[in-house]
Amino acid sequence: MTHAVKISGTGSYLPEKVLTNYDLEKMVDTTHEWIHSRSGISERHIAAEGEATSHMSAAAARNALDAAGITAEDLDMIIVGTITPDMVFPNTACFVQNQIGAPNAFCFDVEAACSGFLYAIDIARNYISNGSAKHVLVIGAEKLSSITDWEDRSTCVLFGDGAGAVVLSVADEGERGIMGTVMGSDGRLNELLNVPGGGSRHPASHQTVDDRMHYMKMAGREVFKHAVRCMSDAATTVLAKAGLTVDDVACIIPHQANARIINAIASRLGTKDGIVYMNLERVGNMSAASVPVALDEAVREGRIKRGDIVLFVAFGGGFTWGASVLEW
Numbered sequence: 001m002t003h004a005v006k007i008s009g010t011g012s013y014l015p016e017k018v019l020t021n022y023d024l025e026k027m028v029d030t031t032h033e034w035i036h037s038r039s040g041i042s043e044r045h046i047a048a049e050g051e052a053t054s055h056m057s058a059a060a061a062r063n064a065l066d067a068a069g070i071t072a073e074d075l076d077m078i079i080v081g082t083i084t085p086d087m088v089f090p091n092t093a094c095f096v097q098n099q100i101g102a103p104n105a106f107c108f109d110v111e112a113a114c115s116g117f118l119y120a121i122d123i124a125r126n127y128i129s130n131g132s133a134k135h136v137l138v139i140g141a142e143k144l145s146s147i148t149d150w151e152d153r154s155t156c157v158l159f160g161d162g163a164g165a166v167v168l169s170v171a172d173e174g175e176r177g178i179m180g181t182v183m184g185s186d187g188r189l190n191e192l193l194n195v196p197g198g199g200s201r202h203p204a205s206h207q208t209v210d211d212r213m214h215y216m217k218m219a220g221r222e223v224f225k226h227a228v229r230c231m232s233d234a235a236t237t238v239l240a241k242a243g244l245t246v247d248d249v250a251c252i253i254p255h256q257a258n259a260r261i262i263n264a265i266a267s268r269l270g271t272k273d274g275i276v277y278m279n280l281e282r283v284g285n286m287s288a289a290s291v292p293v294a295l296d297e298a299v300r301e302g303r304i305k306r307g308d309i310v311l312f313v314a315f316g317g318g319f320t321w322g323a324s325v326l327e328w
C-alpha cells in the first residue's frame, strides 16, 4: 500500500551575526552596488565560532517538530542535506539525533550540494509512501562560511549560513501532499563548482592548505547558464508530471542563488507576478538550506495556505538539480 506524504511542520534557524555588503567592502575589492546589482544580495548570516552545522540543524528541527505537533521520539528517520558536515564522519544527522533526543530514528546525510534538501525530501517521501516510516525529519543546513575563501571576491560575496527543517508525515485522508518530483545530475560538469581539497582525491596536507584547495571554487558565468536551464526544465517537467500548469501554482520556492537566475526562470516559466518567494537579499545563498529556510519564512508569513500548490526547484554542484510540487 502506498501513502500520500505531506509536510506537517517547518522550522528554520539563522545565526545571529549579520555580514553586510558594506562589511565585505572592507575585506575584498568590491562594492555594495556590484554585489547587489549582480546577485540581489545585501547581507547574509554567519555562524559563530564553535557553532556547527548540527547546532543550526537542531535549532531548526525543534521549530519544525513544534509546528508538526510531534516529539523527537516520534521520528523514524533523520536526513540532513549538507556539503558542510560537522565532520567527515559521523554524519551530521547523527549529531542532530543526539542533540534533539530522537532514539528511534536512523540517520544519514545526503550530499547533493544546493539540491541536497530536495534529494532528501524525495528519499524520505519514498520511505513514508511504502510504509517503512511515519515521520521523517528532513533538514537542509550549511555553514558555508567554513568553506568560503574570504580573499576571493568572486565567491565570498554570495554565500551565508543557516538551517531549515521540515517534518514529512503520512498525509490525512483526502490530502494529496507531494504530487511529483524530478531529480537529475550531470557529473561531467563537476569542475565548474567544487571544493577540490580535503577529500580522498586530495587529502588535507600543508600543500592543499597553501593552495587554498579547501575552499569553494566556482566558474560563476558557466554555473549561471546551467542553473537557469536546469531549473526551468525541472520545473516544467515536474508540473507536467503532476498534471498541472504554472497557472495552478500559488507559490514557487526556488533555490536562492541569485535574483537574476530566479527572475530568468520565472520569465521562462511565465509565472504570475508575486508568486516567487525570495529572501536572498537578507540571507544570501545557503546551498541546501536555501529552500527550507525560504519555505519556513513563507509559511510563517502566511504566503502559503492550506490547499495551495507549491513548487520547489533547486540546482547545485555536481551538477545536481531537482523540483518537487505539492499541495499544501
Ligand SMILES: CC(C)(COP(=O)(O)OP(=O)(O)OC[C@H]1O[C@@H](n2cnc3c(N)ncnc32)[C@H](O)[C@@H]1OP(=O)(O)O)[C@@H](O)C(=O)NCCC(=O)NCCS
Pocket (backbone or CB within 6 Å): 029, 030, 031, 034, 035, 038, 039, 114, 153, 154, 155, 157, 218, 220, 221, 222, 223, 224, 227, 257, 258, 261, 285, 315, 316, 317
Ligand atoms: C557570480 C556572479 C554573481 C557573477 O556575476 P557575472 O555577471 O556573471 O559577473 P562576471 O563573473 O562576468 O564578472 C564580471 C566582472 O566583475 C568582477 N567581479 C567579480 N566579483 C566581483 C566582486 N565581488 N566585486 C566587484 N567585481 C567583481 C570580475 O572580475 C569581472 O571583471 P572583468 O570583467 O574585469 O573580468 C554570477 O555569475 C552568478 O551568480 N553565478 C552563479 C552563482 C551560483 O549560483 N552559484 C551557486 C550555484 S547553486
